[in-house]
Amino acid sequence: MLVRRLILRQFRNIRSADLAFGPGTVIFYGENGAGKTNLIEAIALLALGKSFRAARDAAWRMWGTEETLLRAEVETARGRETLELRLVGEEKTARAGGLPVPRLADFVGRLGIVLFVPDDVELVGGPPAVRRRFFDLELSQRWPRYLYHLSRYHKILLQRNRLLKSDGDPATLGRLLEAYDPLLAESAAPIVRARARFVDHLRPYAEAAYRALAGGREALRLEYVSGSGLAGASLAGEEAALRAALLKRFEAGRATDVRRRQTLTGPHRDDLTIALDGHPAEGHASQGQRRSIALALKLAAARVAEAWTGEAPVVLLDDVLSELDERRQRAFLTLLGEQGQAFLTVADRRGLEALRPGAQLFSVTAGAVRPAPPGGAADGNGQEERG
Template sequence: MIIKRLSFEGYRNLSEGKIFPNEAVNVVYGKNAQGKTNLLEALWLFSGNRSFRGAKDSDFIGFGKEQAVLDVDFFSEDRIQNAQIIFKQGKKEVKLNGIKQSSVNKLMGKLCIVVFSPEHLSLVKRGPAERRRFIDSAVCQIRPNFSETLSEYNRLVTQRNALLRDLPYHSDLADTMDIWEERLAVFGANVIRMRINYTDRLCSMAEKYHNGISEGKEKLEISYSCAFPKELCSDREALIESYCEKLRETRKDDMKDGVTSLGPHRDDLCIKINGDNVRSFGSQGQQRSCVLSMKIAEAALIKQATEQEPIVLLDDVLSELDSRRQEFLLNKIAERQVFISCCERASADRLKGGKLFYVENGEIMAV
């Protein structure tokens, strides 16, 4: 997949303009707070995911502007396609090839993008929510219907939580609860199974890269950690049944807190090196190498699933890596369209053959 053109208007601090990226490396450089990440974020939104910075839609509209318009021409599925996102007055208008889409989720899988920023470097160390976000966003790009499964699951959890709070006052709601729990178990089981399926593939792919980066010294293992044994999860019907039972068992305790204590919204990825949990025992270097391997594996899995290379965004991440890890990363992501943001021209010049974009105060200039 290749981005041919990106136009923007009223987007964050970016002045109205457009860029025509190179098919290989694109280096976006400039001082701090000039708009480099804003540019990468604008590209990322076409993956159909939410901002990798955790921003709200209203944050995208430039101060004092009515709306933000992003428009992209990209090459995918053997043809040039176009997508547009307009943010205005708390709403989003999304078009794909001129046709209005009901939501930005509909862009998922059209333009697959892998983003890597310094925040991702602490993915291993941080709480489970970040790792769930990582896996969900990765699965969504190769299985676009996963996003609907996930939203329905989240809706059902919210529904059960509301019922948990009402049950003490309305015992007649117990029957309703049975029905909701059955539905919750079906969707929860689907989420778990899709995440496990992805984790297994991620594990074998990332293990290879980690082996390379650690020069054969370390074995990386990634597994999905949830309330059910893995063998059970491979049998959909058995998983749903056991899930329902567990929900019924935990109902009383959950009523005290008013929240559902069990399910994919509480699950995690377990990441180990040579058998030890990296989160607790890994050095910072090992943790970073793990993330690097996982991110490169994420890109490789997109290629495997879609038979197209994803676009890679490296937001200010190179300066955070030592030279060996930098080499490794650049080497493994070569042959894809890459956007690299950095502060100094010096590091930009090192990346030969690329196109340079200089960013100053929201103005983007090809140099």
């Protein structure tokens, strides 16, 4: 999958941009606050329909303006398609191939991405919710039904928890829960199965990517942990059997749930354990190791997406190189070279061309984005001159 062209109007600090890209590595460089992350955010928005760093759409409209436009020409196995998001006042509209897409869920995933932002280092050592979000972001893009099951599951869970918090006597509560649990199991099964299969596919790629990044020094090991107390091959197996097993778990947990007044079993408590050389990475891994693990997970997710959909997703990497030593940078850029197209932000372009010859460079200065000629700018430090 490729982003061939990106057009932005009044998006954050970018008043107007019209950029053409080829396959390979695209690098945005510029000073802090120049607008590099904004460019990554714009591409991600066209893939996900919402921003990864603002809950409210109004945040990405340029201050003092009324209308924002994001448009990308993307090339997929299906051919070329124009994706467009427009924000007028509070109203966001999506179009694909020139036609309105009324439901945002139908817009999501037309452009497949794998996104890495600095906060993703929280995948290692952060709360389990961060790792569940990783599952959800990847799976909802590759498999639209996943999002349907997930939102249904959370709706039922919310109702079940409301009931548990109500004042009913335990016997009545237990009986009422009986009605909820088959519904909960029905939605939980495809979620659990998708996550288990995802980790099974992710594992060899992530382990190999980590080995390459770490120069073979430590071995990474991943394990899906079911919050439903289930384990083994059945997790990724037949859905009907899994549904029955989950229902049993919900039933078995009912008395405890009534006592603790919340649902303690289910995929909302899932996790991914990450170990280096047999020790949990959480609380042991160094900063550089955590970052390398997070990167390995993301690169592996791109490979899984490619295996599942037949197309390599576009990889978006905000600010990753600065934290890696030169050997890891080189290993990382080599791994990246095996991807179809990747967008990278860096503060300083120095040394980059040696590391990644043939990369397409763009300078970003106070919201102005320009293709930069290879070979470096005249000012010697690789930054575009101000003024």
